[in-house]
Amino acid sequence: MIADVIQGLSTSFAEGHAMSFGDIRVAERAEWLIERVATAGTLVLRKLGETRAGEKAVHRFLSSPYVSAERIVETLAARTAAQCAGRRILVVQDTTEVNFSGRDKKRRGFGPAGDGKTPGFFIHPVIAVDVESEAVVGLVDAEIWTRSHGRVASRRGRAIEAKESARWLAGCQAAVSVLPDAQVTMVADRESDIYLLFAHKPERLDLIVRAGQDRKLADGGLLFEALANAKPLSTTDVRVAPRGPGDKGRIATVESRVGTVRLARPRIAGLSDAPKTVDLTLVEAREINAPPGKTPLLWRLLTTYTVSCAAQAEEVVQLYRLRWRIEQIFRALKSDGLALPDSQVIDAERLFNLTAIGLAGAIRTIQLVDARDGSPRPASDVIDTNFAVALERLSKRLEGKTQRQKNRHPPNSLAFVAWIAARLGGWNCYYKPPGPKTMRDGWTRLAATLEGYALATQCENPGIP
Numbered sequence: 001m002i003a004d005v006i007q008g009l010s011t012s013f014a015e016g017h018a019m020s021f022g023d024i025r026v027a028e029r030a031e032w033l034i035e036r037v038a039t040a041g042t043l044v045l046r047k048l049g050e051t052r053a054g055e056k057a058v059h060r061f062l063s064s065p066y067v068s069a070e071r072i073v074e075t076l077a078a079r080t081a082a083q084c085a086g087r088r089i090l091v092v093q094d095t096t097e098v099n100f101s102g103r104d105k106k107r108r109g110f111g112p113a114g115d116g117k118t119p120g121f122f123i124h125p126v127i128a129v130d131v132e133s134e135a136v137v138g139l140v141d142a143e144i145w146t147r148s149h150g151r152v153a154s155r156r157g158r159a160i161e162a163k164e165s166a167r168w169l170a171g172c173q174a175a176v177s178v179l180p181d182a183q184v185t186m187v188a189d190r191e192s193d194i195y196l197l198f199a200h201k202p203e204r205l206d207l208i209v210r211a212g213q214d215r216k217l218a219d220g221g222l223l224f225e226a227l228a229n230a231k232p233l234s235t236t237d238v239r240v241a242p243r244g245p246g247d248k249g250r251i252a253t254v255e256s257r258v259g260t261v262r263l264a265r266p267r268i269a270g271l272s273d274a275p276k277t278v279d280l281t282l283v284e285a286r287e288i289n290a291p292p293g294k295t296p297l298l299w300r301l302l303t304t305y306t307v308s309c310a311a312q313a314e315e316v317v318q319l320y321r322l323r324w325r326i327e328q329i330f331r332a333l334k335s336d337g338l339a340l341p342d343s344q345v346i347d348a349e350r351l352f353n354l355t356a357i358g359l360a361g362a363i364r365t366i367q368l369v370d371a372r373d374g375s376p377r378p379a380s381d382v383i384d385t386n387f388a389v390a391l392e393r394l395s396k397r398l399e400g401k402t403q404r405q406k407n408r409h410p411p412n413s414l415a416f417v418a419w420i421a422a423r424l425g426g427w428n429c430y431y432k433p434p435g436p437k438t439m440r441d442g443w444t445r446l447a448a449t450l451e452g453y454a455l456a457t458q459c460e461n462p463g464i465p
Contacts, residue, residue: 037361039447041440072356080138085181109348111147121146141174234310241324332362371418
């Protein structure tokens with residue numbers, strides 16, 4: 001019933017994408033499972049299934065020969081593509097690790113995690129963020145894998161295709177392939193500072209990459225010294241994202257310096273076919289007057305953008321700032337939300353399938369967090385329109401006596417629904433805004449409330465699912 005109440009990602013599976021799974025029944029089960037993850041706020045199979053029969057259905061889906069993480073991701077990406085058409089999109093990619101330290105008993109099919117010993121696996125999602133609203137739109141691509149046991153050849157002696165770093169190039173290719181009707185810029189952290197990423201950039205893609213290596217330049221100098229004598233082009237404020245629990249983030253005042261650089265091709269294996277040089281713009285954002293005890297912000301950003309004025313430099317810095325959106329997805333998937341590392345699924349392939357489903361649920365949570373401050377998107381993105389009256393009544397009941405405790409958003413907006421979910425999750429309209437945990441808990445209660453409403457009014461309102 002709840003899967004009918006909450007619309008969300010339904011069209012991504014049921015309408016037009018059954019071929020990705022090869023069986024319409026599997027496509028419908030995928031739709032149901034994603035909605036269960038989003039509404040229940042958990043990856044525990046027993047809770048997802050609700051009943052013994054439902055739990056068995058989840059197990060069958062995860063074990064189906066028609067189901068794979070790749071197919072799930074492909075189907076989610078198709079919906080994202082439709083939403084991104086005609087928009088300016090920031091594509092953000094990064095890698096996170098799931099380590100089963102202390103929870104590794106009976107795990108099957110997992111290689112070592114980052115420490116080289118404990119079983120675990122890695123997730124490399126590519127997400128779409130709307131530049132204008134800064135809201136997360138959806139999943140573009142994702143790679144989920146575990147490492148093999150045993151020693152591997154020296155990193156410098158292997159071609160890019162044999163390295164895990166190839167995922168960064170694959171993410172760029174996926175962005176232009178999945179989003180043909182959007183204006184796309186890829187943003188990534190220092191791990192993506194790979195020469196071939198710049199040398200083999202797809203034509204329709206712009207790049208903003210934080211430099212991680214003090215590269216040699218064609219003129220014999222070094223990258224980090226390239227702007228040593230440059231005068232600041234502008235001074236602007238940048239919001240620094242929270243770095244962990246208890247950190248509220250801060251506003252940093254940064255000076256921006258800009259120059260063009262010509263990178264020299266590194267002398268390592270696998271680059272003989274790459275161009276000898278690559279021309280880029282270097283934007284350096286350096287914090288001034290950092291608070292005591294805080295490490296001053298220093299971003300050296302390599303970009304394909306042409307930067308000739310202060311406004312363009314500031315735009316590059318502000319776009320890179322949005323990289324933190326993917327960190328929010330990771331927290332919603334792991335520590336602050338779905339608790340993926342605690343999953344009791346012991347087989348690698350089945351857990352990879354569940355992880356792909358979990359990514360969709362984590363993105364849903366962040367979309368609700370985005371909507372709390374006033375999203376222009378309609379409520380029909382996530383809620384069946386037949387529940388409009390129920391939502392208005394519920395909102396009135398949750399409002400308090402003060403103006404701050406009123407739902408000031410239009411009744412048919414996604415922000416209106418997000419406010420209700422936040423209140424149901426325990427937010428009192430004061431102090432800090434509701435975070436992922438509050439929104440997830442409130443979403444679960446909202447779904448259950450609307451399910452009860454649907455059952456109670458089924459005879460009076462046959463249009464309600």
